[in-house]
Amino acid sequence: MDFYSIRRPLxxxxxxxxANGGYAQDTLVxxxxxxxxxxxxxxxxNYRATLFKANYPPYGRDFTNHxxxxxxxxxxxxxDFTAETLGFKKYPAAYLSSEASGKNLLIGANFASAAAGxxxxxxxxxxxxxxxxxxxxFKEYKTKLxxxxxxxxxxxxxxDALYLLGAGSGDFVQNYYINPLVNKVYxxxxxxxxxxxxxxxxxxxxxxxxxxxxxxxxxxxxxxxPEVITLFGHHEKGCVTRINSDAxxxxxxxNAAAASILKQHSDLRLVIFDIFKPLYxxxxxxxxxxxxxxxxxxxxxxxxxxxTVLCNPHTPGTCSNATQYVFFDAVHPTDAANRIxxxxxxxxGLSLI
Ligand SMILES: *[C@@H]1O[C@H](CO)[C@@H](O)[C@H](O)[C@H]1NC(C)=O
Numbered sequence: 168m169d170f171y172s173i174r175r176p177l178x179x180x181x182x183x184x185x186a187n188g189g190y191a192q193d194t195l196v197x198x199x200x201x202x203x204x205x206x207x208x209x210x211x212x213n214y215r216a217t218l219f220k221a222n223y224p225p226y227g228r229d230f231t232n233h234x235x236x237x238x239x240x241x242x243x244x245x246x247d248f249t250a251e252t253l254g255f256k257k258y259p260a261a262y263l264s265s266e267a268s269g270k271n272l273l274i275g276a277n278f279a280s281a282a283a284g285x286x287x288x289x290x291x292x293x294x295x296x297x298x299x300x301x302x303x304x305f306k307e308y309k310t311k312l313x314x315x316x317x318x319x320x321x322x323x324x325x326x327d328a329l330y331l332l333g334a335g336s337g338d339f340v341q342n343y344y345i346n347p348l349v350n351k352v353y354x355x356x357x358x359x360x361x362x363x364x365x366x367x368x369x370x371x372x373x374x375x376x377x378x379x380x381x382x383x384x385x386x387x388x389x390x391x392x393p394e395v396i397t398l399f400g401h402h403e404k405g406c407v408t409r410i411n412s413d414a415x416x417x418x419x420x421x422n423a424a425a426a427s428i429l430k431q432h433s434d435l436r437l438v439i440f441d442i443f444k445p446l447y448x449x450x451x452x453x454x455x456x457x458x459x460x461x462x463x464x465x466x467x468x469x470x471x472x473x474x475t476v477l478c479n480p481h482t483p484g485t486c487s488n489a490t491q492y493v494f495f496d497a498v499h500p501t502d503a504a505n506r507i508x509x510x511x512x513x514x515x516g517l518s519l520i
Contacts, residue, residue: 194254198275203333205281210237210261217294219282242502248509394497
């Protein structure tokens with residue numbers, strides 16, 4: 168039995184114990200409301216005029232009904248697993264889809280948009296939904312929710328909901344490192360400070376809009392993404408050390424900013440999920456977790472599917488079974504890897520539920 172198969176039941180037992188601890192309802196939080204980029208987008212970009220879409224195969228080929236929903240994955244996102252673990256039978260709908268209406272709104276909604284990020288200008292250039300606009304859509308959602316649930320119930324859903332934010336990877340991988348207009352002007356440190364200040368104002372505004380339990384993912388080991396290894400890893404084996412240490416220093420700043428926000432609001436719970444370490448552990452010791460391939464994604468060459476348009480039904484060489492791959496395309500983890508990240512989110516986020 169490997170580490171992973173021992174670990175998963177432990178997480179479930181932990182959550183079941185919590186679930187029996189006095190909650191009458193069958194989900195541990197009333198709703199899940201998500202913001203961010205392609206790590207979290209469940210199909211909002213299908214409704215935008217942007218290149219950054221995943222609503223065609225092979226995306227979704229291991230999802231329910233093999234449907235390409237717009238998730239940048241062969242199967243489920245980490246946040247899908249999180250929703251399941253918390254007792255949800257359905258996933259909160261992509262807010263721009265027609266499913267985000269009526270009673271479906273009661274379990275939350277997803278506002279995330281692939282190629283969005285903390286850098287608002289880059290999000291606009293990518294025709295993604297910038298975080299500021301995601302927040303405006305959330306405010307519109309609150310009004311709709313009040314119509315469906317009544318004001319009092321809506322207020323309690325908004326207060327007790329779990330809010331998730333996953334962003335930042337695209338700011339570095341699809342913007343900073345490849346865009347000389349940015350990386351010749353700002354040092355990594357300066358750009359990180361800029362992104363973290365955008366994070367702070369987003370969280371403050373989200374708090375202002377009623378959120379009280381917020382979980383935010385850190386940056387993963389960006390230097391281990393197949394695309395980053397292909398573009399920047401010529402002279403070293405394994406991951407790109409410089410870029411991993413950039414990610415770690417960003418994560419430190421993110422944690423410091425969160426600590427300072429927490430000092431201002433005694434009724435806020437805010438957790439930064441460390442996804443760097445768990446993903447790095449998997450990449451360093453893949454066989455312990457049942458993986459074989461860590462350096463290239465399953466789809467196509469799996470090396471520089473830069474804008475993701477290169478991972479499509481006509482891409483030759485796509486692997487037949489992604490279960491032993493850590494990455495599905497050159498940037499995004501597989502269903503199997505997301506499951507491991509999700510277990511970490513639950514363990515680290517217990518104080519939120
Ligand atoms: C993929 O491989 C795993 C074992 O490595 C197996 O359990 C699973 O059924 C395979 N899936 C498909 C679709 O062939």
